[in-house]
Amino acid sequence: MEVKAANMDRINLIPAAEQGVSEEEDMKVKKYLRGKATDLGALQDKKLKGQLAVREELYGKSAQAAAKAEKWLMPSEGGYLEVEGIEKTWRIRQEAIAGEVDVLSSRKQFDIVLPELGPYTLDLSLSGRYMVAAGRKGHLALLDMKNMDLIKEFQVRETVRDVVFLHNQKLFAAAQKKYVYMYSDNGTELHCLKEHGAAARLQFLNKHFLLTSINKLGQLHFQDITTGEMVGNFRTGLGRSDAMEVNPFNNVTAVGHSGGTVSMWKPTSAAPLVKMLCHQGPVTALAFHSNGHLMATAGMERKIKLWDLRKFEVLQTSPGHAKTMNFSQKGLLATATGSYVQILGDFSGSQEYSRYMGHSMAKGYQIQKVVFRPYEDVLAIGHSMGWSSILIPGSGEPNFDTWVANPFETRKQRNEKEVRSLLDKLPPETIMLDPTKIGSVKPTRKKEQPTKQEREAGKEAAVEGAKSISFKKKTKGRSKSSKVAKKKQEAVANAKKPFLEQQAKDAETSKKKRKRNEVENQLPKSLQRFARKVPTT
Template sequence: MADEPAEQELLTLQASSRKKKKPKQDAYLGGVSDRKLKGQLRHTERLYKEANKAAATINQWLAPSEAGFVEAEGIEETWQIQQQQIVAAVEQGAARKAFDLSLPDLGPYRCTYSRAGRHMLLGGEKGHLAVMEWQSGHLTCEVQVKETTRDVTFLHSEQFFAAAQKKYVYIYDKRGLEVHCLRGHAAPEVLEFLPHHFLLSSIGEQGVLHYQDTSTGQVVATHRTRLGPCDVMRQNPHNAVLCCGHANGTVTMWTPNITTPVVKMLCHRGAVKALAVDPTGHQLVTAGVDRQVKVWDIRTFKPLHAYFANSPATSLDISQRGILAVGQGRRLQLWRDCLSRKAAAPYLTHMLPLGGISSLRFCPYEDVLGVGTAGGVSSVLVPGAGEPNFDSFVANPYASIKERREQEVAQLLDKLQPDTIMLDPDTVGKVLKEPVDVAAQRRQEEAAANAARLASQRDKADERAKMKGRNKPTRRQKKKQMNIIEDKKPLLRAKIQEEERARKEVAQEAKRQKLESVPRALHRLYQ
């Protein structure tokens, strides 16, 4: 009996050791009385913890936030590295992005990419048009218009694209069916689409710049450049101002709300063959027949530096990371960090196997350069060219069908008016408040100018002789008729005088006879 308390104490200690301890993470749930709600909160907390662990595990495999470039080893320069070596060094997914499409019968070709960089648009000079998802090689549509095609461009999305054909500009949908024929754009040479304003612009042989709203179908503006035919035009992505290169070596900048160029720069001693604008809108690169490639500061309109070449450059383009692509015949040069300062040597070089270069376009958010040549289309790997991080509200390469539809609606709601296109877009919406003394002085000057104008108008009115109806249309016609029969004027005057004399005599005779018929006392009433 004496051992019973000891045994009971031992059993109590074992039972207490077998009890489960409550987890510390449930301490904040002590005040929750609803068991169902408490279970839901525990489940949510567990999901959050699992997600944090997964994010921490994946974080080390995420893509770097900065673009990577090719680095030379030893004494080798980067421009000596061949495209085959780059393709062999990268992963298999990136290596598939380099390819050559041989289309020797329908070129030369012009190529461009959609805003998201997912689709590529090809346009052959002999009428071949095609849209493809270039990464997977899937052909979306293909059509032969059987007419000369000089340029192509996507509209607000890859669902529609425009082609500058022999006579007019045509718009096609993703199936290759003709949707519209813009007859106002006659003989176009080059096209540009302003995505934030939904404006399709064209210029061609007549030197007339057209702006057309693709959302409403209205022609917003038509400007005559008066500088002859033009086949070089690019837009400034910063302020949507169009830059046109002309045969006299000048570059003009246009907005739809001003009929004259807002800027006119003399850039070369010959025709301008190509131009490109930096994505920041600060630098302009031009190439002319004088075999120079010049870099200009758009903010001051002054040249920064110039590059000399063996032959005139025919195509230019600038990537999102500031890499400049220069096409000369079959030779392709890529320059890195060449805009803010003068580079000593090119970043990469490549010799195209398909013929002379006709167009260059960097793919957004990819280290890829699309090259349209006389014999087809080539895709060249350029490490460090594209922006590694994309904004899904601007362009999402991985958007679903529903997201693309919603994005199109958002673009229409955020559409900007053509009046907002100007050299300095930061001035839109600003209100400049004048000081009190400056405003008072300005009002006094306006009042004095108005008073002087009114005084001059009054003086002119006083000096003007009053016509009193002498300038009526009937009077002018009578004068003209009198001038025609000037030789008969004396006879007519004599005849009129004779008729007047006879009328007076008849009137006097009638008066005399009337007086004889009344008494003499009443004659005074007929005087």
């Protein structure tokens, strides 16, 4: 057996076979090209063709430069677990791994036992350096995982359901008994966000600075933490939910409901973008792959499903419960139920997840949350007796980009980054199912209903046109002034006619609709105002 943890910073100096190198580089270049080049042959416009050819050439050069730079900028290889012969990766225990890895990595295996303050839920900062742990019974702790240092711990003396870091480790939000609170890193309560109500789950969209919560009543809130503005406040109408995750690819928020449905939301529309029936029983856990194409859901009916979000189809269904799930940066999926954690991995490259590792905690430990530590081969487990950390080789991205997340960030860098990220803050409407469509041509509306103003204007124009018609001079009294006036009136009436007809039609349809609605919810008059208005999809 061979184990290697990430971040061992070993540069492979032995040149690989030429063929392999070129092919590998080709793959890398392809990755940086971000799709196929435009087909210039089909273009008619010569000038455009020339311009595009120049552009494509530049893109190609850029991609090649990036692929070349990758070799030097991403020197570390990911960790792995290699078995020999009849050994199976899922039989390998943590202590065996501890024996194989270096000292630094073996230090990342630990249990913190805090039996009193209930099951712990965890959240890690983007760089993976800081962790905030929240005990159900009101224990909040902020930790530096690099130095194994406790930055701050305090008790809020009420139920804490979830905790989440905001844009950096200086701020975090906790969903407490009645409200959501924001705390600074030294435990100062900064805000009490009453509008969120008794939130069950919290999420933070770090590019949009939106704090998302789903509360007991199934209301979804999106609050901009820079301005305090409540960007979106929607009723899911699907009951209480305990699973909410953000798709890291498009920042669409997915909520798992008790009806077995998963709905996906964006802060600017009151109707869900997608509503899909994933399970027969309540959805217990959700997780998104970082590429945004893969979603894992777990239902109470003892099924874990993997979904392809491009087609909205099931890729794989496997039996099992999961209280909590998480995808690692490299695409391993951790599922946990009771005191057992299972890690699934996709080793065939065809998105078929098979078991990779397993780990069982001491009996009686109820796992509340599993989170992979970014840029480390570590899985953090929050459970009823504190929290633990185990090694999962090959889970973390071995190379970090200091522009994205820097585990060794200094104070100055952090401040700079805060400013920069605020300047780069995206407006909430940029959240959509396919963010690559931003900047493309506006999709055509199906039925472009003219607005009332437009209709009025059209009618006016038609009437004016009818009025300005001059009639031929005719003899035998046919051009008498009275007759001319009559003719004119007629023309105007004719011009108005189609508009009036349209109006009547609309009125009729709306009336019908109303009638149908009334029929649908036949409630006593007094109760009609409480009738549920279903958000339209």
